[in-house]
Amino acid sequence: MDFAFDARTEELRARLLAFMDEHVYPAEPVEQAQRAELASPWDTPAVVAELQAEARRRGLWNLFLPDSEHGAGLTNLQYAPLAEITGRSPHLAPIALNCAAPDTGNMEVLAQFGTEEQKKQWLEPLLAADIRSAFAMTEPDVASSDATNIETRIERRGDEYVVNGRKWYISGAMNPDCRIFIVMGKTDPEGADIRRQQSMLLVPRDTPGVEVRRAMRVYGFEDHSHGGHAEVVFQDARVPVSNLVGEEGGGFAIAQARLGPGRIHHCMRLIGMAERAIELMCRRALSRTAFGKPIAQQGVVQNWIADARVAVEQMRLLVLKTAWLMDTVGNRGAHTEIQAIKIATPRAVVDILDKAVQVHGAGGVSQDFPLAELWAGARTLQLADGPDEVHQRSLARRELKQYR
Incomplete structure (x- = not known):
């Protein structure tokens, strides 16, 4: 039994600890001051882009993705101690490294289950931090801890899927750079296997019928680090069938x-x-x-x-x-x-x-x-x-x- 980190993890830890001391901690008060001057509370302060540029320069970018084609190729065990370090400044460090939720999970989904077209259109700009994303699963009207309860409907009509439903606490949705939702809903609500009723669908934010209705607070705080949490309504929102992630029933x-x-x-x-x-x-x-x-x-x-x-x-x-x-x-x-x-x-x-x-x-x-x-x-x-x-x-x- 060996409790030591391997050489690559130790090297990345040293590099990340230096980045935290030299750039992230000093940027915390700067981020607060800049946020107070923003036109919208959901805009991203300029210091974030500066941190991201420095993180990329130091090779501290997309560390979370085990896929070496798109990320750093680290195992869970190698990435875990790096995630701990970023947790010391959870509102700045993860986004500085492009390792912030919900984008991390969405990039993992696209890398693992997305088509080549979906990867080119959405994964590549997410990997570059040119856009942000949201994951729309939780609903206010049902106990979403049981995902089989989800009521949002995804109906196929010809060459399109039509989405109807109401979600809330959708992380990232308030950020103006959020361009894409991964939406979980039911394509087969009467299916015999309750774990095959759900599917996931890519729905661009600017799709007609998508309304980001309001920001949701967390114990009175507006969580800017994740791009806010929002209530989102889908009303006859139509997207091509090619926007399905994986297969029907695989959600x-x-x-x-x-x-x-x-x-x-x-x-x-x-x-x-x-x-x-x-x-x-x-x-x-x-x-x-x-x-x-x-x-x-x-x-x-x-x-x-x-x-x-x-x-x-x-x-x-x-x-x-x-x-x-x-x-x-x-x-x-x-x-x-x-x-x-x-x-x-x-x-x-x-x-x-x-x-x-x-x-x-x-x-x-x-x-x-x-x-x-x-x-x-x-x-x-x-x-x-x-x-x-x-x-x-x-x-x-x-x-x-x-x-x-």
């Missing part, structure tokens, strides 16, 4: 393929967020005095710091094991571990961030520190890609099955 399987690597990315970025929170918590505890001594000398604060370190080390090992399993036995073989990290990591990181907020006092909930917004993002991941309870139910059934 559920494509969604599962998309979500596996995404959970590694999410969880490792969460660990990076937790590391940032521990650093802020320690600095604050050492610099603040209450009742005649630094609060770092308070036993309860020391307990919080120690527990945070233990939790981070546990989570990192579990996520890295999961990444290794996905590389060696595939997503199906790593199913238990994928669900385990999805349950455990957001929960642990929310608790660490909560304690960091407490150490900061009123400052912890203010805009002067990143903790409140980090907390909102981490807490949301207890819902995204399926709520904890869905994964707990599935995981428990698998455990029980061994003893029946």
